[in-house]
Amino acid sequence: MVQQLMCLVLIVLLLSNFITCHSNHEQKTNLFPIPKIEFAPERYICYQSKIPLKIDGTLDEPIWQQAEWTDDFIDIEGDLKPKPKFQTRAKMLWDADYFYFAAELEEPDIWATLIERDAVIFYDNDFEIFMDPDGDTHEYYEFEMNAFNTIWDLLLIKPYRDGGPAVNAWDIQGLKTGVFVDGTINQPGDKDRRWTVEVAMPWKVLKECAYKDAPPKNGDQWRVNFSRVEWQVEVKDGKYSKVINPATGKPYPEDNWVWSPQGLINMHYPEMWGFVQFSDKIAGKLLVKARMNFNSIPKKMPNGSCDRYIINNEIILSNLGNILISFLI
Numbered sequence: 001m002v003q004q005l006m007c008l009v010l011i012v013l014l015l016s017n018f019i020t021c022h023s024n025h026e027q028k029t030n031l032f033p034i035p036k037i038e039f040a041p042e043r044y045i046c047y048q049s050k051i052p053l054k055i056d057g058t059l060d061e062p063i064w065q066q067a068e069w070t071d072d073f074i075d076i077e078g079d080l081k082p083k084p085k086f087q088t089r090a091k092m093l094w095d096a097d098y099f100y101f102a103a104e105l106e107e108p109d110i111w112a113t114l115i116e117r118d119a120v121i122f123y124d125n126d127f128e129i130f131m132d133p134d135g136d137t138h139e140y141y142e143f144e145m146n147a148f149n150t151i152w153d154l155l156l157i158k159p160y161r162d163g164g165p166a167v168n169a170w171d172i173q174g175l176k177t178g179v180f181v182d183g184t185i186n187q188p189g190d191k192d193r194r195w196t197v198e199v200a201m202p203w204k205v206l207k208e209c210a211y212k213d214a215p216p217k218n219g220d221q222w223r224v225n226f227s228r229v230e231w232q233v234e235v236k237d238g239k240y241s242k243v244i245n246p247a248t249g250k251p252y253p254e255d256n257w258v259w260s261p262q263g264l265i266n267m268h269y270p271e272m273w274g275f276v277q278f279s280d281k282i283a284g285k286l287l288v289k290a291r292m293n294f295n296s297i298p299k300k301m302p303n304g305s306c307d308r309y310i311i312n313n314e315i316i317l318s319n320l321g322n323i324l325i326s327f328l329i
Helices: 002-031 062-066 203-209
Strands: 043-048 088-094 098-106 126-132 140-145 151-156 176-182 194-202 221-230 233-236 239-242 255-258 274-282 307-311 314-319 322-324
Touching: 062 088, 088 221, 098 126, 098 203, 098 221, 140 194, 140 203, 194 203
Parallel strands: 043 088, 043 274
Antiparallel strands: 088 098, 098 194, 126 140, 126 221, 140 151, 176 194, 221 255, 221 274, 233 239, 307 314, 314 322
C-alpha cells in the first residue's frame, strides 16, 4: 500500500513538472517569436572606391555607377506577404575612411515632417541601415533618415527581445548624409518620382563595437540589413496625412520593406540580416556575385547548440544567435 502511494505521488510530481515545463516553453515561444521563413540571408560583395565620395544624395559619381544594386527590397516577412508597390534598392562601397551606402526609393508622394535629430524617424517614411560587425547579434548599430535628411543614430547593446537597451545618446561623429529629391516634398497634387540617399559612416566610429578590423580586411564579412518604412497617406486640407483606421482611430500599420527578409515584423533579429563581404578590388574592375549554398543548414536548430556542416569543402559553424559562414565565390 505504501509503495502504491509512493508511486502515485511520483506520478503526480512528474506530471506537474511536465505541465510546468510545457507552460514555460509556451511562454518563451510567445516572448521570442521564431522567424517563419528558412534561413537564407541576402549577400553582397562590397568593393572599394578609389576616390573619396561627395555625399549629396545624387549618386552621380562614376564609381557609384560601377557598384551593383542589391536585389529589390521585399516585405519584411518575405514571401508570406505581397511584393512592395514601390521599388527600393541599395548599394555599398568602402575606402580607408568610410563605409558608404546609397539607396533609391521610388515614391509618387514624397513627404516628411521630422526635423529634429534623434527623433523617432520611422514615424515618417524613412530609410534605415542596420549593422552587426561581428555577427554576434549584440552591440549593433541602427541608423534612420527621412526625406528632410533628418537622422536618428543609435546603438543597441542587445536586441529588444533580450532587454536592450537602445542608446539614443550615441552619435556617429563625422557622419555624412545627403538626400536628393526627384520631385517635391510636401506638395500634394504633383507626381514625384523618387528620393535617393547617400551615407558615409567613418570606420573610426564603427570600430567601437566591431571587435575586428575597421576598415575591414579583404574577405571580412559584416551582417547588414536595410529597411524602408512606408505609411498610407491621403491629402487633407492640402496636406499629406496618414490614413486613419476607423476601427481603431489610429493610422493603419506601416509597411516595412527590407533587403534581407526577417520572417516576422521585427528588424531586431540580426541573425536574419544579410552578409556583406568586403573586397579590396576597385568597383567595376571585377564584379563577382556572392553565392551561398544553404541546403545543408537545418530549418530549426536546438537552442544553445553548435553544429558543424561541410558545404563545398567549407566549414560552417552555426547556432541560434551566431552563424558563421564563408561565401562560396
